Amino acid sequence: MTTKRPCALITGATSGIGYELAKQCASKHIDCVLVSRNIDKMNEIKTDFESTYNITVTPFQIDLSDETAPQRVFDFTTSQGLHIDILINNAGFGDFGPFDASRLERQNNMVRLNILALMNLTHYYVQPMIQKGSGRILNVASTAAFQAGPIMSVYYATKAFVLSFSESLSVELKPKGIFVTALCPGPTKTGFVENANLQRSGLFTNLKNTTAEFVAKKGYQSMLKGKVIEIPGLANKTLICMSKFAPRKLVRTVILHIQK
Numbered sequence: 001m002t003t004k005r006p007c008a009l010i011t012g013a014t015s016g017i018g019y020e021l022a023k024q025c026a027s028k029h030i031d032c033v034l035v036s037r038n039i040d041k042m043n044e045i046k047t048d049f050e051s052t053y054n055i056t057v058t059p060f061q062i063d064l065s066d067e068t069a070p071q072r073v074f075d076f077t078t079s080q081g082l083h084i085d086i087l088i089n090n091a092g093f094g095d096f097g098p099f100d101a102s103r104l105e106r107q108n109n110m111v112r113l114n115i116l117a118l119m120n121l122t123h124y125y126v127q128p129m130i131q132k133g134s135g136r137i138l139n140v141a142s143t144a145a146f147q148a149g150p151i152m153s154v155y156y157a158t159k160a161f162v163l164s165f166s167e168s169l170s171v172e173l174k175p176k177g178i179f180v181t182a183l184c185p186g187p188t189k190t191g192f193v194e195n196a197n198l199q200r201s202g203l204f205t206n207l208k209n210t211t212a213e214f215v216a217k218k219g220y221q222s223m224l225k226g227k228v229i230e231i232p233g234l235a236n237k238t239l240i241c242m243s244k245f246a247p248r249k250l251v252r253t254v255i256l257h258i259q260k
């Protein structure tokens with residue numbers, strides 16, 4: 001008799017932290033559903049993972065900032081007869097610059113992707129997890145979740161949502177056998193930097209950057225342990241710990257100066 005392998009759905013698995021999280025799952029013999037906009041890249045990953053790890057990889061191409069996307073993702077996996085044991089809400093982007101000069105449509109897309117897609121996917125996939133009495137949800141937040149972030153105001157606010165939402169759900173869902181983890185990386189070398197126009201920000205030039213592989217390993221391990229908040233890296237942990245004890249006015253001023 002063959003036993004069915006567990007299955008993980010990873011959003012934004014074509015690069016950076018999401019790619020490394022998918023690799024963590026694949027290397028532990030977990031089937032993967034990859035969700036992002038770039039089908040060619042997902043097919044490349046499928047070929048690589050299926051031959052290297054002997055698992056099944058199912059790509060699904062979609063723009064998650066589209067309002068109907070989460071429902072379409074859920075309908076697709078249901079139509080394929082896939083039960084999602086691990087949901088990894090990773091896709092997200094930032095935007096560096098003053099809010100008043102920003103493109104409003106880009107801010108709206110960020111909120112739709114970083115918040116609404118994550119919230120809706122969680123709502124859909126948690127129902128079958130509850131029926132089964134088990135499941136893991138890993139939401140990628142950020143160290144940005146812990147304080148306000150002038151000149152990246154919307155991004156920081158979206159990550160504050162992800163952290164708060166994940167913490168609350170971890171309490172609600174634990175009695176139902178589902179563990180929720182918020183992964184809160186600090187600056188990490190990925191495509192995020194160019195996409196957010198952060199190349200010259202002190203966030204990436206002054207602070208120690210972690211690698212996506214390190215972040216993903218920490219996130220994956222914490223998800224398995226059912227740890228609620230994971231901040232990868234001692235420097236990031238220390239900064240967040242210090243910011244808890246400092247006056248909020250001081251923290252937001254320091255963040256402004258680091259980011260400039």
Ligand SMILES: NC(=O)c1ccc[n+]([C@@H]2O[C@H](COP(=O)([O-])OP(=O)(O)OC[C@H]3O[C@@H](n4cnc5c(N)ncnc54)[C@H](OP(=O)(O)O)[C@@H]3O)[C@@H](O)[C@H]2O)c1
Nearest residue numbers: 012014015016017036037038064092142187188190191192
């Ligand atoms: N890098 C950092 O310093 C850092 C720090 C803290 C938190 N984070 C968070 O980590 C997560 C992953 O970011 P990353 O650093 O790995 O950045 P990345 O290399 O730019 O990866 C972003 C991923 O999201 C996908 N994506 C973007 N927009 C999408 C959309 N509209 N629909 C579907 N998929 C979309 C991209 O795939 P396609 O382009 O193929 O669609 C890509 O796979 C994000 O939530 C980010 O906020 C990053």
